[in-house]
Amino acid sequence: MKKSLWIIFIIVVIALITAGLIYAHIIAQDNYNHKKEEPLLNDINLEEITDENGLIFKITRNDAYSDCNFVFLKVLMMESTN
Numbered sequence: 001m002k003k004s005l006w007i008i009f010i011i012v013v014i015a016l017i018t019a020g021l022i023y024a025h026i027i028a029q030d031n032y033n034h035k036k037e038e039p040l041l042n043d044i045n046l047e048e049i050t051d052e053n054g055l056i057f058k059i060t061r062n063d064a065y066s067d068c069n070f071v072f073l074k075v076l077m078m079e080s081t082n
Helices: 002-037
Strands: 057-061 071-075
Touching: none
Parallel strands: none
Antiparallel strands: 057 071
């Protein structure tokens, strides 16, 4: 009798763990699909993040005549007009 109760208990525990894992997987998949559908720039106009030439960032060399090969990335930060 004790042995059969332990077997039933172990089966119930395994079933609960399996159900929990399946539920967690379904919730994670739902969250992933929801995030995939969200627009990344829903409240930002392109004009707010670009300069007058329409650039978001610009890569230039510091000095074309020097021996250095440094390249600089300039990220343009536009101030909000709100």
